[in-house]
Amino acid sequence: MVNSLQQEYLSTGEPAADDAKRKGAVVFRLRMQKLRGEEFYLSYDPHASQLSHENNKRLIVQAHDFGHDVVPLRPWADAPTVSPQNPLNKSASLRTLRIQLGRHVDCRSAGDAEVIDSLEDARTFAERLPQWLSSEPQSPLQVEFWGCEPFTQWPALEYLGSFFAENRSPVEIKVITTGCVLDQNMISWLERLQVLVVVRHDGPAQKFNRGEDVFDEPVKAENLRQLYQRLNPTGKIRFCCRLSGYNHSLSAVKEYLAAHLGCRAQGIPLTTEEMLFSGGEKDCFSGPKAEADPTALRHALFSEISHGMAVHAYSIKEKLQDFYRSLAYERPSSSLGQFCAMDREDSLAVDLKGNALTCPLASAREGRAIGHVSDYANIRLDTAWHWSRREECPRCPVLQLCKGGCMKLEGEEWRRACDHRFAFHLPLFAAGLYFLTGGVLREIEGKVLRRPDLPGVIPVVHPGVLG
Ligand code: SF4
Structure with missing residues (x-):
């Protein structure tokens, strides 16, 4: 649900990223196979965003090849590398404010949550707000x-959404919901305020994944x-x-969704939170969860994207375009912030x-508060680790x-969370290479692939899935 393009840092005057800071060159060998069987090898350096043939000939990606406007290249700035030892302060000039409503109450289902955020709150x-939020947004x-189900906290949501719409300009309002407690009044309010609504729904797996x-x-x-x-x-709506x-x-x-909404599947605006992960984020449904089989998921996703059936899902399309963008501009890894954008100074939950x-998925009740807005200068993000x-x-x-x-x-x-993200992003990486070269990514080989205790060579996609 976060635009992945948000998470890179272009220089605003600070020194450009110093490649020497990188933790040594990391290059992966990619075994590719054309559909007729012919094999070839590529090497890929994710830190320098360079993709080459075995003869060291670089594979050049042009920005306009993937429908991106060619923009003059600005120096890249280093992303903050937050950790408990290197905490991050938050700016009062925010770009994103994520407000948690009614989170972590004991409820049987999302729509069953009690009201814990009152109109008075x-x-x-x-x-x-004026005491800590800058009044001159750039x-x-x-x-x-956000929250278990924000519409269960309707008086608070209505008041605050209307408050921002009337008192802050420009502003974009977004609600993440299960859609299970909506009424006509709420729908009219959302339409009037032009709120972007993200409805969480897992299609045929909804009842099994989320209980209702x-x-x-x-x-x-x-x-x-x-x-x-x-x-x-x-x-x-998405x-x-x-x-x-x-x-x-x-x-x-x-x-x-199309069958239940009475429309064509092609027009459904779909994005994905990737894979269900039991033991990850808490949600309202505490029943048993079935995690995806990594091999089956890899092949299903690669096949759907390569056949054009899933490439238009928002997060898939954005991630592929962003991957091509990284190659076109040789984006250094040092400019990459976290995917969720919560490690930015100008993002606050x-x-x-x-x-x-x-x-916004963390709870103060579980010790995840990193300060209080009444003492804004002392808010410190010290409960997080940047990827580096x-x-x-x-x-x-x-x-x-x-x-x-x-x-x-x-x-x-x-x-376990990392394993899940790896399983989800491998087929996207493979599909990105397939569109670029016409070859199917059979295997990746690295000196170390993520952890020393994991295999150094892993299978990715069997070309038979395109058959
Ligand atoms: S898949 Fe795991 S190791 Fe790779 S970038 Fe994502 S979280 Fe890090």
Whole structure:
């Protein structure tokens, strides 16, 4: 749900990235195979964004080849490399403000959450905003409402959304929702304020992944259909899915949504939160979860993207274009911030009590507060690790697409999250190379591939999947 293009740093006058700071050259050998069987090898350096044939001849990607305007190359600036030892302060001049509503209450389902953020909390929050948020934004302020289900906190959401729309310009408002507690009043409000609505729905796996499906209940289903019909013409609605052991296919999600919304699958604006990961982020559904099979997912995703069936899903398209952009401009890895953008000085997550949080999925109740807006200068992001601080990411071939996993995880949880991100980004990397060279990525070989205890050669895609 984060635009991956946000997460690179162009020089604003600071010294350009110093390649010498990189942790030594990391080059991967890629075994490619044409559909007729002929093999060839490429080498890829994800830190210098260079792709070469075996004879060292560089494979040149031009910006206009992937529909990108050619822009004069500015020097790259180093991204901040946050860690507990190197914490990050937050700027009062924010680009993104993520507000957590009603998170981490004991609820049986997303729509069942109790009201914990009152109208009074929202009023107090709004009154105190001028004390810590700059009043002269250089660019639009993106205000996002997160939480288990923000619409269960409707009086607070309505008040704050309207407050930003009336008092802040330019502003873009976004709500991430399950869509299961909408009513006519809410739909009209969203339409009037031109809010971008992201509806979390996993298509045919919804009930298994999240415990309930809004389309099983006629009134809720009809409200979601109306929301779609009213917002889709202005591009203000998207669906966001997770892939899991119950479904590896983005096309299946589109088909499912189209059948229930009464429209064509082609027109469904779909993005993805990638893969369901039990033991990762807590959500309202505590039932058993089936994780995707990495091999089956890799082949399904590669096949769907290569056949053009999934390439138009927002996050897939953005990531592929961004990968080509990295090659065209030889983007150094030192300019890469985290994929979620929460390691930026100008991104802040807060709850309505004024706690600054590691991210909008973290909770102050679980010790994830990183300060308080009443003492803004002392907010310190010290509960996160930039990708360069991890063992795996500097030695990962999909670094330029993935941009690091969840920055707040540690230990085994981190390793599992990284494995999931690797499984998801490998087929994207393979598809990107396929469109570029016509070859299928059979194997990747590296001196070390992420961790020394993992194999140094891994299979990626069998060309048979294109058959
Ligand atoms: S796949 Fe894992 S190692 Fe590679 S960049 Fe992502 S989080 Fe880091």
